[in-house]
Amino acid sequence: MKITLLAVGKTDDPRIAELTDMYADRLQHYVNFELQLLPDLKNTKNMNEERQKNEEGKNILAQLEKSDFVTLLDQRGKRLSSPQFAELINKRSVSGLKRLVFIIGGPYGFSQDVYDRANSKLSLSDMTFSHQMVRLFATEQIYRAFTILKNEPYHHF
Numbered sequence: 001m002k003i004t005l006l007a008v009g010k011t012d013d014p015r016i017a018e019l020t021d022m023y024a025d026r027l028q029h030y031v032n033f034e035l036q037l038l039p040d041l042k043n044t045k046n047m048n049e050e051r052q053k054n055e056e057g058k059n060i061l062a063q064l065e066k067s068d069f070v071t072l073l074d075q076r077g078k079r080l081s082s083p084q085f086a087e088l089i090n091k092r093s094v095s096g097l098k099r100l101v102f103i104i105g106g107p108y109g110f111s112q113d114v115y116d117r118a119n120s121k122l123s124l125s126d127m128t129f130s131h132q133m134v135r136l137f138a139t140e141q142i143y144r145a146f147t148i149l150k151n152e153p154y155h156h157f
């Protein structure tokens with residue numbers, strides 16, 4: 001199974017990008033992991049929130065295959081402990097799934113079309129984080145999940 005973390009826009013802060021890349025590199029030891037960054041939209045100053053979400057949504061949907069299992073990172077999603085998250089990844093992996101896709105929205109979140117395509121929603125907290133921070137947190141949690149599944153001494157219960 002491949003895991004893709006799909007996000008809108010480049011990471012402006014090199015410190016966040018560096019940490020995210022560190023966990024992404026470590027993940028290669030366990031799984032074919034890809035952090036896929038979609039290009040920023042142009043001329044967003046002339047767009048209202050809804051239009052920007054819809055344009056970003058079209059770009060997101062264009063990246064998805066029919067067979068993908070799609071989980072949106074969304075603060076209104078389901079909350080799981082790290083071991084529960086690890087178990088969920090394991091369940092998907094043994095089900096023969098080709099690709100598990102996690103998606104992080106843009107500054108205003110997701111369009112309705114993206115919500116309609118999603119198979120599940122996962123919350124990292126009730127608080128709202130910047131989309132750049134979520135890249136780091138999600139990558140670290142996916143890495144943590146694999147160390148839990150392999151019984152490696154990274155996660156402390």
Ligand SMILES: C[S@@+](CC[C@H](N)C(=O)[O-])C[C@H]1O[C@@H](n2cnc3c(N)ncnc32)[C@H](O)[C@@H]1O
Nearest residue numbers: 073074075104105108109123124125128129131
């Ligand atoms: C700045 S937030 C967008 C906030 C937007 N107003 C909303 O209600 O979704 C950008 C993206 O970061 C992710 N995000 C932010 N906080 C999160 C959280 N607590 N749990 C999961 N994802 C989160 C989501 O993918 C969101 O679309």
